[in-house]
Amino acid sequence: MLIGAHVSTAGGLVHAVERGVERDCDAIQIFHQSPRAWRPTNFTGDDYAAFNEAFAASQLQSVVIHAVYLINTCSPDPEIAEKSLASLTHALRVGDAIGADGVVLHAGSRKKDPLEEAVARSGALVREALAETESCPVLFENTAGTTGPLGRDFDELEMLVDAAGAGERIGICIDCCHLFASGFEIVEPEQLSVVVDDLDRVVGLDRLRCLHVNDSAVPMGANRDKHANVGEGEMGERGIATFLSEPRFEDLPALLETPGPEKKGTDAAEIARAKAFRAEGLRAR
Ligand SMILES: [Zn+2]
Ligand SMILES: [Zn+2]
Numbered sequence: 001m002l003i004g005a006h007v008s009t010a011g012g013l014v015h016a017v018e019r020g021v022e023r024d025c026d027a028i029q030i031f032h033q034s035p036r037a038w039r040p041t042n043f044t045g046d047d048y049a050a051f052n053e054a055f056a057a058s059q060l061q062s063v064v065i066h067a068v069y070l071i072n073t074c075s076p077d078p079e080i081a082e083k084s085l086a087s088l089t090h091a092l093r094v095g096d097a098i099g100a101d102g103v104v105l106h107a108g109s110r111k112k113d114p115l116e117e118a119v120a121r122s123g124a125l126v127r128e129a130l131a132e133t134e135s136c137p138v139l140f141e142n143t144a145g146t147t148g149p150l151g152r153d154f155d156e157l158e159m160l161v162d163a164a165g166a167g168e169r170i171g172i173c174i175d176c177c178h179l180f181a182s183g184f185e186i187v188e189p190e191q192l193s194v195v196v197d198d199l200d201r202v203v204g205l206d207r208l209r210c211l212h213v214n215d216s217a218v219p220m221g222a223n224r225d226k227h228a229n230v231g232e233g234e235m236g237e238r239g240i241a242t243f244l245s246e247p248r249f250e251d252l253p254a255l256l257e258t259p260g261p262e263k264k265g266t267d268a269a270e271i272a273r274a275k276a277f278r279a280e281g282l283r284a285r
Contacts, residue, residue, distance in 0.1 A: 001244065002026035002062050002253040003213075003274050005266035013047045013098075016063075017054040023268045027062035027253035029104070032091040035068045038083050040090040048097040055098070062253040064139070064173075064210055065103045067091045072108030073125045074118035074150060081125060084108070088129040088138075095136030101253065102139040102209050104173045107150035107160050115156070122150060123163025130169055138164065139173040139209050144181035144225040152182050154202035161207060172203060175212035175257075176243045177228075180235050183221035187239040189246070189285060196248055211254040213274060215240060229258045230274050237277055244274065245281025 004025030009016045013030075020028035033041045055063065068091075071084040091103045105126075110118035126138055140160045143149035151157050157172050164170050176186060185191040199205065215233030217226040231237040244254060256266040256274060 001250055001278065003244070003256075003271060003278065004028050004060070004062070004253060005256040005258075005271060006030070006066065008265065012050070013043060014050040014054050017051060017058055017060065020060050021058050023266065023271045025060060025271060027064070027255060028060060029064045029066050029253075029255045029257070031068060032065050032094040032103075033068060033087065035070070038070060038087060040087065043094060043097070051098050063098060063100050064253060064255070065091050065095050065100050065136075066257075067103050067105045069106060071105065073105070073122040074108045074110050074113070076113065076121065081121070085125050085128055088126070089132050092129055092133035092136045092138070096134045100136050102137040102171055102173070104139045104141050104210060104212075106141055106143055109145075110148040110150060112148065115150075115159075118148075118150060119156075119159045119163045122160060123165070126160075126164040126170075130165070130167070135169065137169040137171050137209065139171045140164075141173040141175055141212065142178050142182070144178040144223060146223045154199050158203045161203060171207045171209040173210040173212060174199070174208060175214060176235065176239070177212070177214035177216045177233075178225060180216045180220050180239070181218055181222055181224055181226075183223075185220065187235060187242060189242050189281075192242050192246055196246060200248075205248060208249075208252065211243075211249055211252050213240065213243060213254050213256050214258055227258055229260065229270055230256060231277060237280070240274070241277040241281030241284065243281075244278035245285055247285075 004027035006029040007019035215228040217228040
Protein backbone atom coordinates (compact mmCIF):
# COMPACT_ATOMS: atom_id res chain seq x y z
CA MET A 1 0.00 0.00 0.00
CA LEU A 2 1.30 3.42 -0.96
CA ILE A 3 0.41 5.69 1.96
CA GLY A 4 0.45 9.40 1.28
CA ALA A 5 -1.49 12.64 1.37
CA HIS A 6 -3.05 15.47 -0.53
CA VAL A 7 -0.36 18.17 -0.73
CA SER A 8 -0.35 21.77 -1.87
CA THR A 9 1.21 22.97 -5.13
CA ALA A 10 1.70 26.49 -3.72
CA GLY A 11 4.79 28.05 -5.29
CA GLY A 12 4.66 25.68 -8.27
CA LEU A 13 3.89 22.11 -9.25
CA VAL A 14 7.37 20.87 -8.32
CA HIS A 15 6.90 21.88 -4.67
CA ALA A 16 4.25 19.19 -4.26
CA VAL A 17 7.03 16.60 -4.57
CA GLU A 18 9.03 18.22 -1.74
CA ARG A 19 5.94 18.31 0.46
CA GLY A 20 5.30 14.63 -0.18
CA VAL A 21 8.90 13.74 0.65
CA GLU A 22 8.88 15.91 3.82
CA ARG A 23 5.87 13.91 5.03
CA ASP A 24 7.50 10.57 4.15
CA CYS A 25 4.74 9.79 1.64
CA ASP A 26 4.82 6.99 -0.92
CA ALA A 27 2.10 8.72 -2.97
CA ILE A 28 0.67 12.23 -3.32
CA GLN A 29 -2.49 13.89 -4.55
CA ILE A 30 -2.66 17.45 -5.88
CA PHE A 31 -5.22 19.88 -7.28
CA HIS A 32 -4.71 20.83 -10.95
CA GLN A 33 -5.89 24.40 -10.31
CA SER A 34 -7.03 26.54 -7.43
CA PRO A 35 -10.03 24.77 -5.88
CA ARG A 36 -11.79 28.08 -5.34
CA ALA A 37 -11.84 29.49 -8.89
CA TRP A 38 -12.70 28.21 -12.36
CA ARG A 39 -9.57 29.71 -13.91
CA PRO A 40 -7.20 26.89 -14.95
CA THR A 41 -3.52 27.16 -14.04
CA ASN A 42 -1.36 27.59 -17.12
CA PHE A 43 1.48 25.17 -16.47
CA THR A 44 4.39 25.27 -18.93
CA GLY A 45 6.51 22.46 -20.33
CA ASP A 46 9.20 23.54 -17.86
CA ASP A 47 6.79 23.13 -14.93
CA TYR A 48 6.01 19.58 -16.02
CA ALA A 49 9.66 18.74 -16.66
CA ALA A 50 10.69 20.02 -13.21
CA PHE A 51 7.92 18.02 -11.54
CA ASN A 52 8.71 14.84 -13.47
CA GLU A 53 12.42 15.09 -12.71
CA ALA A 54 11.88 15.67 -8.98
CA PHE A 55 9.24 12.94 -8.83
CA ALA A 56 11.48 10.37 -10.53
CA ALA A 57 14.32 11.17 -8.12
CA SER A 58 12.06 10.85 -5.06
CA GLN A 59 10.61 7.97 -3.08
CA LEU A 60 7.15 8.76 -4.47
CA GLN A 61 5.57 6.03 -6.54
CA SER A 62 2.20 7.48 -7.42
CA VAL A 63 0.61 10.86 -8.06
CA VAL A 64 -3.09 11.42 -8.55
CA ILE A 65 -4.93 14.63 -9.29
CA HIS A 66 -8.09 15.69 -7.48
CA ALA A 67 -10.50 17.52 -9.78
CA VAL A 68 -11.75 20.73 -8.16
CA TYR A 69 -15.09 20.56 -6.34
CA LEU A 70 -16.62 23.30 -8.48
CA ILE A 71 -17.05 20.75 -11.25
CA ASN A 72 -20.55 19.36 -11.64
CA THR A 73 -20.62 16.86 -14.50
CA CYS A 74 -24.40 16.44 -14.31
CA SER A 75 -25.43 20.10 -14.22
CA PRO A 76 -28.29 20.96 -16.61
CA ASP A 77 -26.99 24.58 -16.66
CA PRO A 78 -25.04 24.99 -19.94
CA GLU A 79 -22.59 27.46 -18.42
CA ILE A 80 -21.70 25.20 -15.48
CA ALA A 81 -21.49 22.22 -17.83
CA GLU A 82 -19.12 24.08 -20.16
CA LYS A 83 -16.88 25.21 -17.29
CA SER A 84 -16.94 21.71 -15.80
CA LEU A 85 -15.87 20.19 -19.11
CA ALA A 86 -13.04 22.71 -19.49
CA SER A 87 -11.82 22.08 -15.94
CA LEU A 88 -11.99 18.28 -16.16
CA THR A 89 -10.20 18.36 -19.51
CA HIS A 90 -7.51 20.56 -17.95
CA ALA A 91 -7.12 18.12 -15.05
CA LEU A 92 -6.70 15.22 -17.50
CA ARG A 93 -4.13 17.17 -19.55
CA VAL A 94 -2.10 17.85 -16.41
CA GLY A 95 -2.49 14.16 -15.55
CA ASP A 96 -1.17 13.16 -18.98
CA ALA A 97 1.80 15.52 -18.61
CA ILE A 98 2.89 14.19 -15.21
CA GLY A 99 1.92 10.53 -15.67
CA ALA A 100 -0.77 10.65 -12.98
CA ASP A 101 -2.55 7.45 -12.03
CA GLY A 102 -5.86 9.23 -12.41
CA VAL A 103 -8.03 12.28 -11.89
CA VAL A 104 -10.26 11.71 -8.86
CA LEU A 105 -13.68 13.20 -9.54
CA HIS A 106 -16.78 13.90 -7.48
CA ALA A 107 -19.30 13.54 -10.30
CA GLY A 108 -21.40 16.34 -8.84
CA SER A 109 -24.80 16.99 -7.33
CA ARG A 110 -28.05 16.30 -9.14
CA LYS A 111 -30.05 18.15 -6.48
CA LYS A 112 -33.61 16.97 -7.16
CA ASP A 113 -33.17 15.95 -10.79
CA PRO A 114 -34.00 12.34 -11.72
CA LEU A 115 -31.03 10.02 -11.22
CA GLU A 116 -30.97 8.45 -14.69
CA GLU A 117 -30.96 11.79 -16.51
CA ALA A 118 -28.24 13.21 -14.26
CA VAL A 119 -26.04 10.15 -14.76
CA ALA A 120 -26.53 10.34 -18.53
CA ARG A 121 -25.42 14.01 -18.56
CA SER A 122 -22.41 13.15 -16.42
CA GLY A 123 -21.43 10.28 -18.70
CA ALA A 124 -21.65 12.42 -21.82
CA LEU A 125 -19.47 15.13 -20.30
CA VAL A 126 -16.82 12.70 -19.04
CA ARG A 127 -16.68 10.95 -22.41
CA GLU A 128 -16.09 14.31 -24.08
CA ALA A 129 -13.21 15.10 -21.70
CA LEU A 130 -11.68 11.67 -22.33
CA ALA A 131 -11.93 12.15 -26.10
CA GLU A 132 -9.95 15.39 -25.86
CA THR A 133 -7.11 13.87 -23.82
CA GLU A 134 -4.61 11.03 -24.09
CA SER A 135 -4.49 8.41 -21.39
CA CYS A 136 -5.00 9.66 -17.83
CA PRO A 137 -7.97 7.84 -16.23
CA VAL A 138 -11.00 9.41 -14.56
CA LEU A 139 -11.69 7.92 -11.11
CA PHE A 140 -15.22 8.49 -9.80
CA GLU A 141 -15.13 8.93 -6.02
CA ASN A 142 -17.87 7.67 -3.72
CA THR A 143 -19.60 10.54 -1.94
CA ALA A 144 -21.60 11.44 1.17
CA GLY A 145 -24.34 14.02 1.54
CA THR A 146 -27.99 14.86 1.22
CA THR A 147 -28.04 17.28 -1.71
CA GLY A 148 -28.05 14.54 -4.33
CA PRO A 149 -24.32 13.90 -4.77
CA LEU A 150 -23.88 11.21 -7.44
CA GLY A 151 -21.93 8.15 -6.29
CA ARG A 152 -23.30 7.63 -2.79
CA ASP A 153 -23.43 3.85 -3.18
CA PHE A 154 -21.92 1.21 -5.42
CA ASP A 155 -24.95 1.03 -7.72
CA GLU A 156 -24.59 4.74 -8.47
CA LEU A 157 -20.83 4.38 -9.01
CA GLU A 158 -21.49 1.55 -11.45
CA MET A 159 -24.08 3.68 -13.28
CA LEU A 160 -21.48 6.47 -13.60
CA VAL A 161 -18.83 4.03 -14.87
CA ASP A 162 -21.26 2.68 -17.48
CA ALA A 163 -22.49 6.09 -18.59
CA ALA A 164 -18.87 7.21 -19.07
CA GLY A 165 -18.30 4.30 -21.44
CA ALA A 166 -16.80 1.75 -19.02
CA GLY A 167 -13.49 1.87 -20.90
CA GLU A 168 -9.99 1.29 -19.56
CA ARG A 169 -9.71 4.94 -18.59
CA ILE A 170 -12.62 4.72 -16.15
CA GLY A 171 -12.01 3.74 -12.55
CA ILE A 172 -13.15 4.56 -9.04
CA CYS A 173 -11.72 5.93 -5.81
CA ILE A 174 -13.16 4.88 -2.44
CA ASP A 175 -13.06 7.27 0.52
CA CYS A 176 -13.63 5.50 3.85
CA CYS A 177 -15.02 8.65 5.50
CA HIS A 178 -17.66 8.94 2.77
CA LEU A 179 -18.54 5.24 3.07
CA PHE A 180 -18.94 5.53 6.83
CA ALA A 181 -20.97 8.75 6.63
CA SER A 182 -23.20 7.15 3.99
CA GLY A 183 -24.06 4.35 6.42
CA PHE A 184 -21.67 1.53 5.49
CA GLU A 185 -20.47 -0.50 8.48
CA ILE A 186 -16.72 -0.79 7.95
CA VAL A 187 -15.03 -0.51 11.37
CA GLU A 188 -14.49 -4.25 11.93
CA PRO A 189 -12.53 -6.30 9.37
CA GLU A 190 -15.43 -8.74 8.84
CA GLN A 191 -17.77 -5.82 8.11
CA LEU A 192 -15.39 -4.17 5.67
CA SER A 193 -14.85 -7.51 3.97
CA VAL A 194 -18.59 -7.79 3.21
CA VAL A 195 -18.61 -4.23 1.83
CA VAL A 196 -15.60 -4.96 -0.41
CA ASP A 197 -17.34 -8.14 -1.64
CA ASP A 198 -20.30 -5.95 -2.63
CA LEU A 199 -18.03 -3.44 -4.32
CA ASP A 200 -16.42 -6.24 -6.30
CA ARG A 201 -19.79 -7.69 -7.30
CA VAL A 202 -21.36 -4.37 -8.32
CA VAL A 203 -18.46 -2.38 -9.80
CA GLY A 204 -15.52 -4.81 -9.93
CA LEU A 205 -12.29 -4.42 -7.96
CA ASP A 206 -10.36 -4.00 -11.21
CA ARG A 207 -11.93 -0.51 -11.36
CA LEU A 208 -10.59 0.45 -7.92
CA ARG A 209 -7.41 2.48 -8.43
CA CYS A 210 -7.17 4.75 -5.40
CA LEU A 211 -8.23 5.10 -1.75
CA HIS A 212 -8.91 8.14 0.37
CA VAL A 213 -8.19 7.59 4.04
CA ASN A 214 -9.98 10.07 6.27
CA ASP A 215 -11.66 9.65 9.62
CA SER A 216 -15.21 10.97 9.94
CA ALA A 217 -16.12 13.90 12.16
CA VAL A 218 -19.77 12.77 12.04
CA PRO A 219 -21.32 9.45 13.15
CA MET A 220 -21.99 6.53 10.82
CA GLY A 221 -24.88 7.29 8.48
CA ALA A 222 -24.93 11.02 9.29
CA ASN A 223 -24.77 11.80 5.54
CA ARG A 224 -22.28 14.62 5.89
CA ASP A 225 -18.84 14.86 4.34
CA LYS A 226 -16.69 16.10 7.20
CA HIS A 227 -13.17 14.75 7.54
CA ALA A 228 -11.33 14.20 10.84
CA ASN A 229 -7.69 13.32 11.42
CA VAL A 230 -7.10 9.57 11.25
CA GLY A 231 -7.90 7.88 14.55
CA GLU A 232 -9.50 11.04 15.98
CA GLY A 233 -12.99 10.72 14.45
CA GLU A 234 -15.96 8.40 14.68
CA MET A 235 -14.21 5.58 12.81
CA GLY A 236 -11.41 5.75 15.32
CA GLU A 237 -8.08 3.94 15.34
CA ARG A 238 -9.81 0.61 14.88
CA GLY A 239 -11.74 1.70 11.79
CA ILE A 240 -8.71 3.28 10.14
CA ALA A 241 -6.53 0.25 10.96
CA THR A 242 -9.17 -2.01 9.42
CA PHE A 243 -9.37 0.05 6.21
CA LEU A 244 -5.58 0.28 5.83
CA SER A 245 -5.10 -3.48 6.31
CA GLU A 246 -7.80 -4.81 3.96
CA PRO A 247 -5.89 -7.39 1.87
CA ARG A 248 -7.63 -6.42 -1.38
CA PHE A 249 -6.43 -2.81 -1.04
CA GLU A 250 -2.78 -3.84 -0.85
CA ASP A 251 -1.48 -2.39 -4.13
CA LEU A 252 -3.31 0.93 -4.06
CA PRO A 253 -2.32 4.53 -3.29
CA ALA A 254 -4.02 5.45 0.02
CA LEU A 255 -4.19 9.22 0.45
CA LEU A 256 -5.04 11.24 3.54
CA GLU A 257 -7.05 14.44 3.06
CA THR A 258 -7.36 15.40 6.70
CA PRO A 259 -7.54 18.79 8.42
CA GLY A 260 -4.23 18.19 10.22
CA PRO A 261 -3.28 19.52 13.64
CA GLU A 262 -3.50 23.17 12.57
CA LYS A 263 -6.10 22.89 9.80
CA LYS A 264 -3.28 23.16 7.26
CA GLY A 265 -3.62 19.60 6.03
CA THR A 266 -2.02 16.26 6.77
CA ASP A 267 1.43 16.52 8.38
CA ALA A 268 4.34 14.09 8.74
CA ALA A 269 3.25 12.91 12.19
CA GLU A 270 -0.15 11.86 10.87
CA ILE A 271 1.39 9.92 7.96
CA ALA A 272 3.52 8.11 10.55
CA ARG A 273 0.36 7.38 12.58
CA ALA A 274 -1.42 6.04 9.48
CA LYS A 275 1.49 3.68 8.85
CA ALA A 276 1.37 2.54 12.48
CA PHE A 277 -2.41 1.96 12.26
CA ARG A 278 -1.85 -0.14 9.16
CA ALA A 279 0.75 -2.25 10.98
CA GLU A 280 -1.64 -2.61 13.92
CA GLY A 281 -4.46 -3.65 11.57
CA LEU A 282 -2.28 -6.25 9.88
CA ARG A 283 -1.25 -7.69 13.25
CA ALA A 284 -4.87 -7.93 14.41
CA ARG A 285 -5.99 -9.93 11.33
ZN1 LIG B 1 -11.91 12.02 -0.74
ZN1 LIG C 1 -14.74 14.16 1.66
